[in-house]
Amino acid sequence: MLPGGCAYKEAPPSKKGKSICTKEVPEGTGTPAKVQLAEVLLNIEIIPGHPDKTTQIGSQMSEETKKEVVRCLQRNADIFAWTPQDLEGIDLKNAGATYQRLVDKIFRPQIGRNIDIYVDDMLVKSKRAGDHVADLEETFSVLRKYRLKLNPSKCAFGVRGGCFLGFMVTQRGIKANPLKIRAILDMKAPTCINEVQQLTRRIAALSRFISKAAEKSLPFFKVLRKAKTFEWFAPCQQAFEKLKIYLAGPPLLVKPSPGDTxxxxxxxxxxxxxxxxxxxxxxxxxxxxxxxxxxxxxxxxxxxxxxxxxxxxxxxxxxxxxxxxxxxxxxxxxxxxxxxxxxxxxx
CATH class of the missing domain: 3.10.20.370 (Ubiquitin-like (UB roll))
Structure with missing residues (x-):
């Protein structure tokens, strides 16, 4: 299950009630902004006979797995909320901090194993398609126990990749958000202090994907230290060009399995x-x-x-x-x- 809020726009529903969602970028292209490698999302009724109570599932699962996922969602229809009336009363005072502490506590046995959570973004992950229903059932039982509900319009179940916390999560690993990479690749050489600050912020957002990011950024920090006078030296331009070459093919980061050394x-x-x-x-x-x-x-x-x-x-x-x-x-x-x-x- 992947959360809503992905940086990519979903296309309008087609005549068949399906929608297209940008998934990931082929390796080595270096130009991810316009790539349309897509996965079709299928609209399904969580409560049969109620076309207004739907959610979406991925289309690349086997037919048998699709049926199992749909049956799982229909069995757990009570953990979805379509309107505010479906929610129980909530004290909104300090709701954000209280909610974060709550989910950290109640999902502690699952976090890192088959779930990742940040505030209201939740990712239920399964290494094998055959385990996905069991992982969903485990998560739904915790939600039910603590009377938490999901917004079905912001969910997608059984998909192979998606955007989570600004990163592209796929079966093969974690990729940098192509929009953040494109923001640097499209930049011209800075002409003022503010543009250098913008560049260093963009590098910081991608730092987990950049080997020796601080060392690569040293020429830019030297410019920032001279806040009263701006001068873009030759070493700055060389570092800027090398950074772009590196980001044209950023590494794929893997996730460790439990027990890995x-x-x-x-x-x-x-x-x-x-x-x-x-x-x-x-x-x-x-x-x-x-x-x-x-x-x-x-x-x-x-x-x-x-x-x-x-x-x-x-x-x-x-x-x-x-x-x-x-x-x-x-x-x-x-x-x-x-x-x-x-x-x-x-x-």
């Missing part, structure tokens, strides 16, 4: 630290998440081993959910253990 590679330069969390799959190393940070103040005066330890601390804090749920091996030839206590004291 993950590995962390660390890197440090005079001005930035970086890391990449990877999973080994059939002797291939697949990236999960890139982390990087510009070193400020006293951090820039650390000796190399302290910088590597700092990179580990920053990564552990940023990727805490991975560190809590997986054994992680740090790939390094430096004795980091003795340095970590000192860096914790330094902050």
């Amino acid at each position: 993950l590995y962390l590679y660390l890197s440090a330069t005079s001005q930035a630290v970086s890391s990449v969390l990877i999973r080994e799959e059939e002797e291939k190393q697949m990236p999960i998440y890139y982390v990087s940070k510009v070193l400020n103040g006293a951090e820039g005066r650390y000796i190399p081993i302290e910088k590597m330890a700092r990179a580990l601390v920053i990564t552990a804090r940023r990727l805490r959910p991975y560190f809590l749920s997986h054994p992680i091996g740090v790939k390094t030839n430096m004795p980091l253990k003795q340095t970590l206590g000192k860096l914790d004291t330094l902050g």
Whole structure:
């Protein structure tokens, strides 16, 4: 099940009551904005005989799986709300924070295993099509127990990919939002401080997909430090062009399976630290998440081993959910253990 709110526009329903939703971009195109690789969404009645009470399912499932998903949705029609009258009274005071704490608590056994949640965006995920109905039933039972309901017009069940938290989630892994990539690829060289700030914000939004993002952005940060005078140096233009080349074919990030041992590679330069969390799959190393940070103040005066330890601390804090749920091996030839206590004291 995927949430609504995808960055791509859904086409008007066709005569057959179907709709087209942009799904993902073929690898290597580098020009995702106009690609129309689509999946047809089928309108189905959750309550038979009530054409106003519908939701949507993916069309690429087998016929048997489609029937199972439809039967599952019809069995659980009570967890959908079509009008405000279908909802029980809710105290709206601090509703946002209260709701986030609630879903974090009630779905704790499922989060990371077969569900991801951020505020009111919910993704029920299944590695195999045959497991999807069971994963939905488990989720619906929790919703029913705590009297929560879904808006069927913002749901799609049994689809192979979609937009979640600004990223494209597919069977193969997680891709950067092509609209965010296009925003940088279409940019001209900045001509003022505000445009440089806009560029660095766009890079930050894609940083988990960019190896050594902080290091790649150093020339832009140097421009920002001279806020009173703007000058776009040759190194800035070179870094800008290299960034565009990199983003023309960004990496596909994978999701680890429960119990996987993950590995962390660390890197440090005079001005930035970086890391990449990877999973080994059939002797291939697949990236999960890139982390990087510009070193400020006293951090820039650390000796190399302290910088590597700092990179580990920053990564552990940023990727805490991975560190809590997986054994992680740090790939390094430096004795980091003795340095970590000192860096914790330094902050």
